[in-house]
Amino acid sequence: xxxxxxxxxxxxxxxxxxxxxxxxxxxxxxxxxxxxxxxxxxxxxxxxxxxxxxxxxxxxxxxxxxxxxxxxxxxxxxxxxxxxxxxxxxxxxxxxxxxxxxxxxxxxxxxxxx
Amino acid sequence: xxxxxxxxxxxxxxxxxxxxxxxxxxxxxxxxxxxxxxxxxxxxxxxxxxxxxxxxxxxxxxxxxxxxxxxxxxxxxxxxxxxxxxxxxxxxxxxxxxxxxxxxxxxxxxxxxx
Numbered sequence: 001x002x003x004x005x006x007x008x009x010x011x012x013x014x015x016x017x018x019x020x021x022x023x024x025x026x027x028x029x030x031x032x033x034x035x036x037x038x039x040x041x042x043x044x045x046x047x048x049x050x051x052x053x054x055x056x057x058x059x060x061x062x063x064x065x066x067x068x069x070x071x072x073x074x075x076x077x078x079x080x081x082x083x084x085x086x087x088x089x090x091x092x093x094x095x096x097x098x099x100x101x102x103x104x105x106x107x108x109x110x111x112x113x114x
Numbered sequence: 115x116x117x118x119x120x121x122x123x124x125x126x127x128x129x130x131x132x133x134x135x136x137x138x139x140x141x142x143x144x145x146x147x148x149x150x151x152x153x154x155x156x157x158x159x160x161x162x163x164x165x166x167x168x169x170x171x172x173x174x175x176x177x178x179x180x181x182x183x184x185x186x187x188x189x190x191x192x193x194x195x196x197x198x199x200x201x202x203x204x205x206x207x208x209x210x211x212x213x214x215x216x217x218x219x220x221x222x223x224x225x226x227x228x
Contacts, residue, residue, distance in 0.1 A: 040221075040222075041219075041221065041222070042118075042204050042206070042219025042220055042221060042222055043157070043204075043217075043219050044219070045216045045217060048216075088156060088157065093173075101162060101170070101172050101173070102147065102159055102172075102217075103158075103159065103173060104149075104156045104157040104158070105156055106154065106155060107156050
């Protein structure tokens with residue numbers, strides 16, 4: 001089946017720094033989703049992308065739907081301590097016309113630089 | 115308050131003892147889904163439901179059953195749990211089928227099978 005590869009797997013942030021992460025696939029996706037998971041909680045949707053080339057912002061977060069439709073990027077500007085957590089990309093698989101099956105990348109874990 | 119609830123939040127059981135994890139949403143959502151989260155593997159979809167009486171397999175359905183007899187509830191059933199089903203389980207729902215719709219996640223159920 002389709003797979004989503006996220007990088008980096010983990011990274012440390014210092015307050016005020018910009019952060020970038022990406023998600024790639026060998027298959028084309030028609031929708032890209034970015035979620036954040038805080039410790040002990042379920043994931044929360046941050047940004048949804050529906051069109052190749054689309055650039056969408058949500059506060060300090062900006063995500064882009066890659067032109068090839070095989071990748072997506074998430075940037076966080078001027079990071080703050082509450083940005084720590086795990087960020088997941090996700091997209092729908094298609095089985096016989098059904099797009100209910102959602103697959104997730106393995107996540108990028110953001111931690112505070114000691 | 116709009117929410118997805120799961121019960122129990124924590125469960126320790128033994129191999130072969132049937133169990134049910136309940137999931138309920140109060141938002142009149144059509145789409146509901148179950149995921150398991152394991153270290154290094156991210157979130158993987160077990161089953162999903164587009165609407166009442168409509169369920170489909172996700173990526174890892176083996177060993178699980180679901181039912182959707184009414185809109186608000188989507189229980190996950192493990193007929194004969196095994197240790198490899200030890201995991202963190204999340205239920206999610208969205209207004210309609212279609213991953214771009216905001217999926218609301220429950221708080222998670224941590225299951226240990228001895």
